[in-house]
Amino acid sequence: MKQIIGILIFLVTGLLLSFYIGFHFNSKEQDLAFDDEQSGIRKQIVIKFSHVVAENTPKGLAAQKFADLVDQKSNHRVKVEVFPNGSLYSDKEELEALKDGRVQMIAPATSKLEGVSSKWQVLDLPFAFPTETAINDGLNGDIGKSLLASLNSQNIKGLGFWVNGLKQITNKSHAVIHPNDFKGEKFRIMSSNVLKKQFELLGGQSKPMDFNETYRNLESGNVSGEENTISNIYSKKYYRVQDYMTISNHGFLGYALLMNEDYWHSLPAKARLIIQDSIIETVKWNQDHYRSMNKEQLSLIKKESNIQIHELTSKEKKEWIEKLNPIYKQYEPIAGKKLISEIRNIQRKYEKQLFR
Numbered sequence: 001m002k003q004i005i006g007i008l009i010f011l012v013t014g015l016l017l018s019f020y021i022g023f024h025f026n027s028k029e030q031d032l033a034f035d036d037e038q039s040g041i042r043k044q045i046v047i048k049f050s051h052v053v054a055e056n057t058p059k060g061l062a063a064q065k066f067a068d069l070v071d072q073k074s075n076h077r078v079k080v081e082v083f084p085n086g087s088l089y090s091d092k093e094e095l096e097a098l099k100d101g102r103v104q105m106i107a108p109a110t111s112k113l114e115g116v117s118s119k120w121q122v123l124d125l126p127f128a129f130p131t132e133t134a135i136n137d138g139l140n141g142d143i144g145k146s147l148l149a150s151l152n153s154q155n156i157k158g159l160g161f162w163v164n165g166l167k168q169i170t171n172k173s174h175a176v177i178h179p180n181d182f183k184g185e186k187f188r189i190m191s192s193n194v195l196k197k198q199f200e201l202l203g204g205q206s207k208p209m210d211f212n213e214t215y216r217n218l219e220s221g222n223v224s225g226e227e228n229t230i231s232n233i234y235s236k237k238y239y240r241v242q243d244y245m246t247i248s249n250h251g252f253l254g255y256a257l258l259m260n261e262d263y264w265h266s267l268p269a270k271a272r273l274i275i276q277d278s279i280i281e282t283v284k285w286n287q288d289h290y291r292s293m294n295k296e297q298l299s300l301i302k303k304e305s306n307i308q309i310h311e312l313t314s315k316e317k318k319e320w321i322e323k324l325n326p327i328y329k330q331y332e333p334i335a336g337k338k339l340i341s342e343i344r345n346i347q348r349k350y351e352k353q354l355f356r
């Protein structure tokens with residue numbers, strides 16, 4: 001009996017000991033996995049992210065989602081502070097502020113990158129992306145890749161794209177349906193030569209100005225119209241100072257996600273991974289949501305105002321496209337044949353949907 005008890009005690013002790021050892025080493029491993037040294041993020045990192053639009057827009061919401069994801073994934077060690085509505089830097093200022101490190105991250109409209117490389121204006125070409133599904137093809141493919149690569153020499157790290165959608169026209173005095181209707185009208189544009197040329201070819205005038213100065217200039221009549229996506233027209237209340245809107249889907253509005261490159265390389269590898277993962281998630285989220293956001297806000301504009309809305313018919317769209325066609329040839333020496341032919345390929349692929 002004594003022998004049996006002895007064996008039992010021996011077995012139980014052995015068992016307990018092996019549990020202890022197993023648990024001990026296991027928990028040590030887990031501790032290590034979350035240890036500051038292992039994770040590489042030893043001090044809190046704060047990334048200032050400046051943008052110019054309202055919070056309830058595709059960019060505003062994606063920026064907040066990005067900040068939340070980074071916070072969660074880094075266990076609160078990497079904080080992204082989002083400054084919307086140009087509260088930190090205006091359109092004109094933000095790119096310089098990024099380059100010299102006063103802000104770490106921005107997401108300017110691609111039209112505003114003309115100064116970095118004129119290639120970016122390829123995305124401003126009229127009807128460059130015939131439909132919203134064509135946009136994803138272009139940005140996820142060679143066009144997007146070659147544009148992001150063009151930033152490398154400028155101390156800018158291109159991390160990806162978010163989309164706002166396709167642009168519409170608003171104006172004050174009459175409905176803009178045929179190219180002739182542009183005559184005598186002056187439109188606010190983002191600072192981009194292609195956009196300037198676009199309005200010239202349509203027979204109108206244009207004036208570049210900051211996004212957050214547009215409302216005031218529309219209200220005072222300094223410009224009679226503008227082009228933008230529904231979410232920007234809604235969130236900045238342009239529809240309250242304009243009487244006509246044309247659903248033309250004639251141009252693309254989207255954003256390049258940019259970080260100061262020196263800053264990017266100074267980050268611990270773990271933080272860079274977290275940022276890249278969060279970008280991938282928000283790019284997907286943005287692509288799934290920007291259309292419905294613009295659609296919902298179009299219903300709100302209709303509900304909250306008497307603005308007269310005209311949707312271009314296929315025949316009317318063809319008139320615009322014909323008038324605007326020369327811009328592709330004129331722009332070819334700047335963008336290069338390759339980029340233009342990639343845009344042309346996408347246009348051919350989605351042509352049927354454009355004229356549905």
Ligand code: LMR
Pocket residue numbers: 052053059091108109164190210211228232253
């Ligand atoms: C504009 O200036 O119209 C847009 O770039 C604003 C924005 O960032 O969506």
